Amino acid sequence: MERESxxxxxxxxxxxxxxxxxACRLMQKAQEQEQELTVCVVEKGSEVGAHILSGAVMETRALDELFPDWKERDAxxxxxxxxxxxxxLLNDSKGVKLPGFAVPKPMxxxxxxxxxxxxxxRWLAEQAEALGVEVFPGFPASEILYHEDGSVKGVATGDMGIGADGEPKDSYTPGMELHAKYTLFTEGVRGHLGKQLLNAFALDQGKDPQHYAIGIKELWDIDPAKSKPGLVVHGSGWPLSDGASGGFFLYHDENNQVEVGLIVDLNYSNPWLSPFDEFQRFKHHPEIRQYLEGGTRxxxxxxxITKGGLNCLPKMTLPGAFVLGCNAGTLNFAKIKGIHTGMKSGMxxxxxxxxxxxxxxxxxxxxTQYDDxxxxxxxxxxxxxxxxxxxxxxxxxxxxxGTFNFVDQNIFGGKIPxxxxxxHKDHEMLKPAAEARKIEYPKxxxxxxxxxxxxxxxxxxxxEEDQPCHLRLTDPELPIRENLPKYAEPAQRYCPAGVYxxxxxxNGPRFQINFSNCVHCKTCDIKDPAQNITWVTPEGGGGPVYPNM
Incomplete structure (x- = not known):
């Protein structure tokens, strides 16, 4: 069956x-300039917002520009x-509170x-549709289409109804080709099409290698007596050790809910480290436990999280396309915020x-006028x-x-000369397991x-269980042949969903991929020391469904 376009x-x-x-800004400009534009947004999640996860504390600077009346619009x-x-946090029982003047101003x-x-x-999608944008959830873009001159022509959505053996099932439906004068790749962190474009057009040439972290988050209903709506808690230190860096957050939202999470930089060196298990034990610290105890997850x-910043930011334009937002790495790590910066890059x-x-x-x-x-x-x-x-x-x-950043941000305003x-590349930082301290995590x-x-x-x-695995191994034997003896196969630990x-x-050890567990975090694509794992889009609608993360 041929694909329609x-x-x-x-x-x-x-x-x-x-x-x-x-998309919203495109339609606003079209109205301002009295032109007609057709704009389409495709989304791999089953619904808009299904795959969206962030802390999140939001600076509204970009939204103020896009919709100055966002409050009246019931955002x-x-x-x-x-x-x-x-x-x-100094250890598993002690912590110190930093005075406000000692915290870098951007934080x-x-x-x-x-x-x-x-x-x-979800609210932004409603605004976009009201402006005339067509929004199609459940349709992952799986392939980049090119013109004969090498410029980007658009994308094709994934075929539906392909069995695990790679053969079409009775329910087979071919994907759709979406052709455009310009295509915006705003897939989020480590977008698999954006990754292809970075390589094909050498967009990151001359830049520092991109750096990443993994953020793990839970939403809790807590005792109303402990709820402090509007309280933001940030911190660092315990439980991360052996040179591992990162930080944590706990945000008191409305309706007696808190959002708690741990961020672990993916340049860590100990292959025994498990970000998931570090997060679980972190919640037992008295400074965090005081809010969660008696609550319900x-x-x-x-x-x-793409966190390399300006030094790692690739060229964001190429013939017929743009790579924007977290797909490029516009997060401001000094603020630990990427919502307003991503929005502005798109606008x-x-x-x-x-x-x-x-x-x-x-x-x-x-x-290239975008650069200016x-x-x-x-x-x-x-x-x-x-x-x-x-x-x-x-x-x-x-x-x-932290001391350097205090001086840079608070004294020089970020303009230290x-x-x-x-x-260093994050995936190259692991030590052999024999040279690292084995970490025993509590049950x-x-x-x-x-x-x-x-x-x-x-x-x-x-x-959908009967589909090709969307976690592709370049060399299926490498995990057992090389990663297991050298690194004790770290995929078992850096994946936060039990996929590997x-x-x-x-017949001995066997590498098993439980792809149905995948929450689309992309950590495996980033941290695998051999860069042997490639994440691609599964069948449309697959993955997590986050209600209000």
Missing amino acids: MEFDVVVVGAGVTGLAA PITCEVTAEDTLL HNKGNYIVSLANVT VSYGARA LAAEVIADALKAGDEGGKDL AFKASWLYDELYRGRNFGPAMHKFGTFLG LTLHDT PDGKLSFDKLSSVYLSNATH EVVEDA
């Missing part, structure tokens, strides 16, 4: 805040930050809001495209001021790195800490 002016891949902000952004604690959250990013994206999820692209099309552009060009718009924007200024934050933490550690670089108590499978259950992750197992049977 549809023509649009702009196709947006991914219904996150970046893509939806871009789900109502819990303003009222108080902040920044903690340094202060006055005027920001605690939100469910999944709900914010409601939801669970995990997501990689800038929308304005450049709308102006080009108004001037008679037929598409397929490399709209980007460098003239507050987005560039923010990322420039935060360029040293991550490299300082990686080079100098929590204490010295030097730029630090981190040229979960079922009250504050839990196992992976019960956690995955709360993510609502489901996949080493199973012993009569």
Whole structure:
């Protein structure tokens, strides 16, 4: 069966805040310039917001520009930050609270809001549709289409009804080709199409290698007597050790809920480290337990974070397309925020495209005028001021790195006259297991800490079982042949969903992939030391379904 095709002016891949902000701004510009534009957004989740997970504390700067009347439009952004604690956990029972003046200025959250990013994206999709954007959830873009001259022509959505053996089933339906003058790749962190474009067009040439973290989050209903709506708690230190870095958050939302999470930088060196288990024991610390004890865990999820910042930011334009938001790495790590920066990157692209099309552009060009718009924007200024934050933490550690960042941010305003670089690749940082301290994690108590499978259950992750595995091994024998003897096969531990197992049977150890557990965090694609795992889109609608994460 041949694929049918549809023509649009702009196709947006991914219904996150970046893509939806871009779509909305495109239609606004079309109205302002009295032009007609056709814009389509495709989303791999079963519904808009199903795959969206973030802390999240939101700065509304970009939203204020996009919809100045967002409050009147009943945006789900109502819990303003009222108080902040920044903690340094010294061990499993002690912690110190840092005074406000000792915290780098970008980490202060006055005027920001605690939100469910999944709900914010659902609201943005409603605004986009009201402006005339077509939004199609459950249709993952699985292939990039090219013109004969090599420029991007659009994307094709994935075929439906392919069996695990690779053969069409009775329910087979071919994907749809979506052709566009310009295609925006806003897939989020480590988008599999964005990854292909970075390589094919050498977009990151001359840049520091990109850096990532994994963020693991739970939503809890807590005792109303312990609820402090608007309280933001950030911190670092215990339980991470052996040079592993990262931090934690606990946000008091409305309706007696808290959002708690641990972020682990994926440049860690100990292959025995399990981010999931570090998170579970972290919740037992008295500073965190005081809020969670007696509460009920409601939801669970995990997501990689692109955190390299300006030094790692690739060229975001290419012939016929843009790579934007977290797919490129626009998160401001100094603020630990990427919502407003991702939105702004999409809005800038929308304005450049709308102006080009108004001037008679037929598409397929490399709209490098975006670079000028980007460098003239507050987005560039923010990322420039935060360029040293991550490299300082990686080079100098929590204490010295924190001191450097205090001086850089609070005294020099992010414009200290030097730029630090981190040229190590995250996947190359693991030590051999024999040279690392083996970590014994406590068993979960079922009250504050839990196992992976019960956690995955709360993510609502489901996949059609009879389909090809979407976690592709370049060399199927490598995990047992090389990763197991050298690194004790770390996929068993860095995956937060129990996807990867080493199973012993009569023929010896066997590498097993339980792809139906996958929560689409992309950590395996990033951290595998041999870069042997490639994450691709599964059949449409598969993956987690986050209600309000």
